[in-house]
Amino acid sequence: MDGNASTAYNVLERMVLDESEEPRSLPLSLLETITNNFSDEMKLGSGGFAVVYKGVLGSRAVAVKLLCGAMNLDEKQFIKEVQCLMKVRHKNIVRLLGYCADTQGLMINFEGKSVMADVRNRALCFEYVSNGSLDNFITDASRGLEWRVRYKVIKGICEGLHYLHENRILHLDLKPSNILVDGNMVPKIADFGLSRIFDEDQSKIITTKLIGSVGYLAPEFYSKEITLKLDIYSLGVVIMEILTGEKGFSSAEKVIESWRNRLELSHGDDEQVRVCAEIGMQCMEADRDKRPTTQDIIKMFIELGGTSSEEHVSLQESTNINFLHTSSQFFSEVVMQCILPCLHL
Template identity: 60%
Template sequence: MECRSIITPRDLECMLCDETAEPKPLPLSLLKEITNDFSPQKQIGYGGFAEVYEGILENRSVAVKRMSNTYEYEKEYVREVECLMKVKHKNVVRFLGYCADTQGSMLKYEGKLVMADVRQRLLCFEFVPKGSLREYITDTSCGLQWRDRFQIILGICQGLHYLHQNNIVHLDLKPENILMDNNLVPKITDFGLSRCFRPMQSQTFTVNIRGTLRYSAPECGNGEITHQLDIYSLGIIIMEVLTGENWYQYDVDMASYDVYYREGP
């Protein structure tokens, strides 16, 4: 059901300005309002089962991630919210809230009108304006100084260390999932494949570890999930930031989940 609390764009902006504010459920009506009903003109990113829109507040912007194929990827959505509710760090994209709305609607099916549950699954984040780290690796005209490269690498390491200290394994760390703010501060995002460990837990097993092949450790094939999988991905990213080149020549995506961000204003 849609959140019944009346939350206005101004309330959301106050949350954004208050670093101590905790994420909360957000009404679908609010997210529709600030994105102009998910207008294509407001779309700033897309992926296999998600689209990202810029939400306009009074003086600031937010990013609204709208899930598609919600029945198929319900577990990923719940897992992402679970992880995001636990994190608050300068090198992790700030999570403001979520919307899990289910509403009955009359839809046509095989020529007949049937009553169906329509799910809306959305997430709301701070708006990070300078695109993903990928653009800074592949575009040599950016001319990053060594000091900038060091600060970017340091920020990613600090963000990942924070996640691991909070028992979260990201599992899809790559330049596309690291956003850059106006000061070139990196922020880790996209927790749809992540896992939250219990205290003192160091590993778990799964039938299939999805991710992006070029950043996935060889041991992914055995289905064992540990913090070391993120460390391998981090190593590849560091090499790419230092050299300014893609480390591998192939790029085979193991998951259709990835969200690619275009540079904001």
């Protein structure tokens, strides 16, 4: 490990322990070292755009997301993901520890000539979430997680999404595989590669690309118009999957009945199942204007007793404070590191 990587190793160790630390630039050599040079045995998972590796820091671990096909990488998408992640800090959103925007010159043979090409490596470093993604835990009501745990997960996802929407951030790919759960079954929303940020006075975005995951897309998405209600629809599908193991259910009564067949619910549990089912089905309304906002959903939890008014006030305060917490110099650094190399391609 070179001197820069050694120093960064110590910094990253400190960041893992101290949640008040800001995300920062990390050298590629450090990420190579802690992942054993991105070896297969350190691989945690992969998707269409990235491979995630486990990074080892002594007795602690981090997750390193290495973007695939960096030569053809969409720099705007990378910057967008970093921009979103650096603006958020919430217990139900995966914590960004650092990023790598590394560009190196490499001699290659092109049409019989040796030419210098810029090789781009883009990676993100996150807290390590030990239990993996939520889709590993979703089953029908007859088996799997007990009700209290499912309720905790549903409530946490709603609070995380509320935080994002209060900060004008759309996730746009909310689904169980993009929600991680830690050792205490606390859910953490992850994978912001498709996310968008609204300006303060903006209520919708028109996109030219169809993005997201089939089964979680709201009907109006095919019109290429993006609003906060797109995430709400996806949330509804996720809630119904957590409740039933299926993406939809015809009524709250049927959901409650399926849980009664599994175990004897107390009156409080019975009401929690009912409210969660109603939230899920309201979120999946075909007419987006009939879907609740995250504020409406949080209010339903407060009325149910699942979130105290003090917790709600704290949630609002953290939304306002943490959104401004990230230093602008970090984001400026990311933009410069990502964009300047592109000018030489």
